[in-house]
Amino acid sequence: MASLTDYWEAIAPAISPDLISPESLGHLAAVGGHFPSAIASLVGFECRLADPQPQADLFLRVVPENGGRDILAGGEAVETLPKLYHLLAGSATIPVLSSRLIEHPVWRKIRLFCREWSNPETSFYRTVNDLWLEFDLTGDLTGDLTTDRVIPVPSVFWGSEQVADLENHLNWWLDSRLTSGQSQIIHQTFQALPPTAKLFQSGVLLSRNSQALRFYIADISPTQIYGYLEQLGWLGDRYSIGAILALLSVGINKTNLQLEIDGNSLSEQIAVECYLENRQAWQIFLDGLVKTGFCLPQKRDAILSFGGLTHERDSPEKWPDTLRRRSQLLGENWESVLFRRLAYLKLTYRRGIPLEFKAYLGVQPGWINTKSWGVKL
Numbered sequence: 402m403a404s405l406t407d408y409w410e411a412i413a414p415a416i417s418p419d420l421i422s423p424e425s426l427g428h429l430a431a432v433g434g435h436f437p438s439a440i441a442s443l444v445g446f447e448c449r450l451a452d453p454q455p456q457a458d459l460f461l462r463v464v465p466e467n468g469g470r471d472i473l474a475g476g477e478a479v480e481t482l483p484k485l486y487h488l489l490a491g492s493a494t495i496p497v498l499s500s501r502l503i504e505h506p507v508w509r510k511i512r513l514f515c516r517e518w519s520n521p522e523t524s525f526y527r528t529v530n531d532l533w534l535e536f537d538l539t540g541d542l543t544g545d546l547t548t549d550r551v552i553p554v555p556s557v558f559w560g561s562e563q564v565a566d567l568e569n570h571l572n573w574w575l576d577s578r579l580t581s582g583q584s585q586i587i588h589q590t591f592q593a594l595p596p597t598a599k600l601f602q603s604g605v606l607l608s609r610n611s612q613a614l615r616f617y618i619a620d621i622s623p624t625q626i627y628g629y630l631e632q633l634g635w636l637g638d639r640y641s642i643g644a645i646l647a648l649l650s651v652g653i654n655k656t657n658l659q660l661e662i663d664g665n666s667l668s669e670q671i672a673v674e675c676y677l678e679n680r681q682a683w684q685i686f687l688d689g690l691v692k693t694g695f696c697l698p699q700k701r702d703a704i705l706s707f708g709g710l711t712h713e714r715d716s717p718e719k720w721p722d723t724l725r726r727r728s729q730l731l732g733e734n735w736e737s738v739l740f741r742r743l744a745y746l747k748l749t750y751r752r753g754i755p756l757e758f759k760a761y762l763g764v765q766p767g768w769i770n771t772k773s774w775g776v777k778l
């Protein structure tokens with residue numbers, strides 16, 4: 402089966418061992434081997450910038466448009482996939498998940514969600530844009546990921562701006578109703594939003610066996626975040642976070658805010674996603690993090706060298722067959738590439754623990770017309 406492991410093997414020469422060690426890359430590849438390559442529109446990894454260990458966690462983005470949702474749904478949904486996806490799977494067969502994977506209770510839940518999501522009569526179908534799966538692969542791992550004995554369990558995040566459906570969606574994922582305290586916090590959280598800000602993603606931390614609920618607020622500026630947290634009665638250190646946000650307001654193109662409900666209270670842990678406009682902005686920001694001790698110099702250099710693209714001519718022996726087949730379907734002058742993207746940086750605040758910065762880097766398949774220089778994703 403053509404799998405996501407093919408992507409890692411193709412771009413491996415562009416990944417510095419200072420950022421991801423061969424051992425950690427093996428963990429990424431082992432998890433990717435569970436999934437058909439047609440399942441994700443984007444794959445990527447997150448790296449801790451001050452951690453001397455060159456390790457990474459994995460994330461996948463699943464959307465309806467490329468068939469990933471229906472592959473996860475299986476059954477009747479996958480039978481309706483266009484023939485194109487059979488070709489993209491690298492064979493004449495329909496891409497499917499392994500039986501061992503879908504026997505796991507979390508994966509059964511994900512499969513059921515994708516079936517609901519593919520049903521036009523459900524609110525999931527009407528309001529959910531995409532599904533993100535995040536795998537914690539760093540730290541003390543239980544079991545050997547490079548064998549078939551370990552089933553990777555992700556945390557799950559779904560993209561939807563509809564606050565009206567949020568509680569029902571959370572109840573569905575948790576198999577229970579939210580408490581009155583949780584419902585009250587959710588109501589306050591979205592009642593207090595600045596005019597331009599909006600919900601864009603929600604999630605449950607299944608990989609951590611946690612009941613914490615996570616929300617992402619888009620289009621909220623660093624100058625708005627301080628007042629918003631104060632209005633929510635956030636119990637973290639507002640003075641420290643205020644100084645940090647003032648620094649973030651310089652050179653950042655866009656920020657999103659991550660909040661969590663832990664039990665019946667708003668967690669003191671928050672995170673800010675920082676989107677930078679171009680490579681120069683990344684260079685300046687990472688240089689500042691190195692000077693303040695929040696990023697190791699070798700990781701800064703490895704991140705900046707990661708951005709770019711890998712062409713099928715760069716790695717013909719290891720190139721994913723799914724991408725090459727699509728090039729042939731598109732016709733003469735089309736060649737496949739893997740875009741290596743610098744996605745965003747994330748700052749995480751926890752009381753009593755040093756600030757942590759992570760880099761999120763993505764790998765996105767695409768096709769370039771060598772005659773017109775048109776691009777397809």
